[in-house]
Amino acid sequence: MTTTVAPSSPTVTGFSPALRIFAWLSFLAETLIIGTGGAVRLTGSGLGCTEWPLCTPDSLVPTEDMGIHGVIEFGNRTMTGVVGIVAIGVLLLTLAKLGGRQEVKLAIWFAVGGVAAAAAGFAITQIFVVASSILLLAVIIAAIVSVRRVPMRRDLSVLAWIVVAGVVAQAFAGGITVLTSLNAFMVGFHYAASLALVCVTVAFLVRLSAVPGPRRLAVPRWYAVLSHVTAAVLGVTIVFGILTTANGPHSGDLDIVRDGFDATFLAHVHAWPGYALAALALALMFTALAQELPTRNWSIAFVAVLIVQIIVGVWQANHALPPLLVGIHMVLAALTAAAYVVFLLRLKEPRDTAPPQ
Numbered sequence: 330m331t332t333t334v335a336p337s338s339p340t341v342t343g344f345s346p347a348l349r350i351f352a353w354l355s356f357l358a359e360t361l362i363i364g365t366g367g368a369v370r371l372t373g374s375g376l377g378c379t380e381w382p383l384c385t386p387d388s389l390v391p392t393e394d395m396g397i398h399g400v401i402e403f404g405n406r407t408m409t410g411v412v413g414i415v416a417i418g419v420l421l422l423t424l425a426k427l428g429g430r431q432e433v434k435l436a437i438w439f440a441v442g443g444v445a446a447a448a449a450g451f452a453i454t455q456i457f458v459v460a461s462s463i464l465l466l467a468v469i470i471a472a473i474v475s476v477r478r479v480p481m482r483r484d485l486s487v488l489a490w491i492v493v494a495g496v497v498a499q500a501f502a503g504g505i506t507v508l509t510s511l512n513a514f515m516v517g518f519h520y521a522a523s524l525a526l527v528c529v530t531v532a533f534l535v536r537l538s539a540v541p542g543p544r545r546l547a548v549p550r551w552y553a554v555l556s557h558v559t560a561a562v563l564g565v566t567i568v569f570g571i572l573t574t575a576n577g578p579h580s581g582d583l584d585i586v587r588d589g590f591d592a593t594f595l596a597h598v599h600a601w602p603g604y605a606l607a608a609l610a611l612a613l614m615f616t617a618l619a620q621e622l623p624t625r626n627w628s629i630a631f632v633a634v635l636i637v638q639i640i641v642g643v644w645q646a647n648h649a650l651p652p653l654l655v656g657i658h659m660v661l662a663a664l665t666a667a668a669y670v671v672f673l674l675r676l677k678e679p680r681d682t683a684p685p686q
Contacts, residue, residue, distance in 0.1 A: 344537055348422040352537055355419050355492060356530040358412045360663060363523050365405040367659045371652035375511045377402030381504035382457055409503065413496045419533070420489040427486060428479040435478075436471060443467025461501040468494045482541065488533040495526045513575040521571060524663045531667040532674065540679045547678035548622050552613070556624075556676060559609040563669055566606050567662055569599040574659070578650060596646060603639065610635055613672075627672040634665045 369375055377391065377398035378384035384391050384403055391399025417440075424432040443464050451460035472490035476483055499522055506515040546553055573595040614632050617625035638661040645654035 344426055345422065348419065348426065349537065351415060351418045351422055352530070352534050355412075355415045356527065356534060356667075358408070358415050359492075359523065359527045359530050360660065360667075362405070362408045362412050363520070363527070363663050364656060364660050365408045366520065366523060367656040369402050369405045370516070371656050372398065372401055374398035374401040375516075376507065378406065378507065381507045406503070409496070409500055413493075413500075416489075416492045416496050420493050423485050423489045424475065424479070427481050428475075432475060432479055436475060439467060439471035439474075443471070457504055458501070461497070461504065465494065465497045465501060468497050484536050485533065488529055488536065491529050492526060492533070495522065495529065499523065499526070517571040517575045520659070521567070524567065524666055527663040527667050528670045531670055535671055535674045539674075543680045544677040545680045546676065548617075548624060548676050549620075552616060552622065553676050555609070556613060556673060559606065559613060560669065560673060562602050562606045562609060563666065566599065566602040567666065569595065569602065570658075570662060573599045574655065600642075603642070607635060607639065623678060624672055624675045627668065627675055631665070631668045631672050634661065634668050637661060638665050 369377070374397070377395060377400070380386055383389050384399065384406075385395075391403045421433050421436065424436055443466075446467060447460040447464040450463045451457065454460075468490075472487075472494060475490065476486055479486055499519065502515065502519050502522060506512065506519050509515055548556075576595060610628070610632050613624070614628040616622070617628045638658065641654055641658050641661060645651060645658055648654070
């Protein structure tokens with residue numbers, strides 16, 4: 330039986346070293362900004378810059394009287410610019426390979442138009458939220474047009490556009506977080522979005538090196554189902570971890586005290602799915618090793634990172650949540666999720682390989 334390839338199926342290979350370098354830099358930058366964002370929160374520098382997008386009503390950069398808190402907060406904002414530049418580099422290099430100069434020019438024109446429209450919106454309303462919303466809408470429209478125009482390797486173009494849109498959305502969310510005086514739910518959403526972007530960038534790296542074409546399941550179906558159940562448990566664990574941290578002592582500012590949730594109780598609730606996750610991860614790993622499944626290497630990596638994460642989590646809980654350990658725990662959560670994304674992508678293989686026994 331002959332397998333036909335749909336028009337939208339990926340057929341492009343041979344990506345440039347520059348794109349691979351930028352893709353790695355994007356992953357590293359998205360991971361690093363979680364660390365700098367954690368530093369802002371854990372040092373009480375969340376309101377180090379009291380305004381957005383300016384640091385003060387009269388200055389883009391922190392003033393001398395703002396001290397170290399202003400420097401830390403502004404450093405994280407600067408890192409957002411670095412993340413955005415790298416993400417744009419990945420997108421333009423991807424479009425240049427898939428669609429040529431015309432697609433790159435079109436993306437640049439959308440960028441110029443989006444920035445101009447956002448500037449006009451701000452000039453009329455003097456509201457930054459309006460301007461950033463216009464810019465985000467322009468990115469989304471550009472992404473839709475671009476993906477429809479270039480059918481080849483849509484997996485890569487979609488992932489690249491998601492990161493660019495995500496960076497713009499994160500800048501928007503960061504501004505709302507400051508303007509709402511570090512609302513707990515906005516702080517949690519800001520972190521969750523950063524974690525999701527880490528996962529998207531690592532998915533781009535995997536797909537960049539993957540054999541193009543239709544894919545099929547490379548593991549037993551029950552194993553695939555269990556893997557996705559484990560993904561859901563991982564998501565629940567991360568969500569309760571975010572809620573626990575949001576109601577702990579590290580609110581992001583010394584004058585802000587969280588109310589409404591019992592952080593000690595939430596810590597126990599966070600641990601329950603964590604125990605289930607550890608058991609499921611071990612079951613997946615031992616099965617992969619016993620049956621020599623293509624997921625075996627990344628199942629080991631996932632279990633290794635998860636064990637370190639559990640050790641750090643227990644350690645910080647038993648030592649009054651020292652800021653350094655909390656920050657490490659935040660970064661490890663993103664790396665744990667990233668490792669599991671790679672694991673999930675190993676569940677399938679190109680259709681022209683031998684079927685799993």
